[in-house]
Amino acid sequence: QSVLTQPPSASGTPGQRVTISCSGTSSNVGSNTVTWYHQLPGTAPKLLMYFNDQRPSGVPDRFTGSKSGTEASLAISGLQSEDEADYYCATWDDSLNGVLFGGGTKVTVL
Amino acid sequence: QVTLKESGPALLKPTQTLVLTCTFSGFSLSTSGVRVSWFRQPPGKSLEWLAHIDWDDDKFYTTSLKTRLTVSQDTSKNLVFLTMSNMDPVDTATYYCARSPPAFSTSLTSFDYWGQGILVTVSS
Numbered sequence: 001q002s003v004l005t006q007p008p009s010a011s012g013t014p015g016q017r018v019t020i021s022c023s024g025t026s027s028n029v030g031s032n033t034v035t036w037y038h039q040l041p042g043t044a045p046k047l048l049m050y051f052n053d054q055r056p057s058g059v060p061d062r063f064t065g066s067k068s069g070t071e072a073s074l075a076i077s078g079l080q081s082e083d084e085a086d087y088y089c090a091t092w093d094d095s096l097n098g099v100l101f102g103g104g105t106k107v108t109v110l
Numbered sequence: 111q112v113t114l115k116e117s118g119p120a121l122l123k124p125t126q127t128l129v130l131t132c133t134f135s136g137f138s139l140s141t142s143g144v145r146v147s148w149f150r151q152p153p154g155k156s157l158e159w160l161a162h163i164d165w166d167d168d169k170f171y172t173t174s175l176k177t178r179l180t181v182s183q184d185t186s187k188n189l190v191f192l193t194m195s196n197m198d199p200v201d202t203a204t205y206y207c208a209r210s211p212p213a214f215s216t217s218l219t220s221f222d223y224w225g226q227g228i229l230v231t232v233s234s
Contacts, residue, residue, distance in 0.1 A: 032218070032219075033216075033217055033219070034219075035217060035219040035220045037157075043226075044206055044208075044224035044225065044226055044227050045157065045206075045208075045221075045224055046224070047220060047221060047222050050214060050217055050220035051217060051220070056222060088156060088157055090157075090159075090219040091219055092217075092218040092219055096172075096173055097170070097173065098159060098170070098171075098172045098173060099147075099159035099172075099218065099219050100159075101156050101157040101158065101159070102156065103156050104156045104157075
């Protein structure tokens with residue numbers, strides 16, 4: 001069971017907006033920046049968002065990250081079929097002194 | 111061009127020791143702020159951070175596996191090693207190494223390049 005809580009699944013039709021939450025505590029999300037990764041089956045994770053809301057070069061602006069208190073969110077607007085993947089949040093935990101990942105959210109494009 | 115690639119045994123027996131090698135290119139682990147980390151992902155499950163080694167040879171380990179893990183580097187050969195002792199079937203997973211560049215040094219969780227991963231199966 002992951003310390004960072006994500007919904008196991010999310011879905012939408014092409015063009016819709018989907019939001020994924022990542023809930024933590026004061027020792028992790030509440031006091032450190034959040035990173036988001038997405039992962040296609042059989043491939044390595046790919047960096048999607050860092051420092052809560054910063055997109056690496058090449059990530060479309062359809063992806064938006066935010067954080068408030070102990071909860072972070074990733075929004076995907078204008079959903080496309082290529083967005084079907086597993087999405088993971090990650091942050092540092094000051095109590096455990098280590099990196100934590102969420103359980104992952106599988107995004108399905110209907 | 112930054113690349114990383116994991117190598118090691120695909121199959122181990124219980125109680126054996128796993129030694130994985132991360133061979134990287136396109137950057138130097140001697141550069142201030144660079145970090146290389148190890149992760150694993152059991153089939154169908156989420157990611158788990160295992161350890162990381164910093165440019166200044168500082169090392170950090172996940173608390174739950176600290177007694178079984180050792181991370182080290184050969185800077186001259188662009189290699190990072192992960193040793194995990196006393197392997198068990200529950201350690202069956204795909205193991206990844208990844209890089210964090212200096213720009214992300216304050217993040218602790220942002221890794222911009224990942225290896226392709228290596229599936230390690232532990233079975234008698």
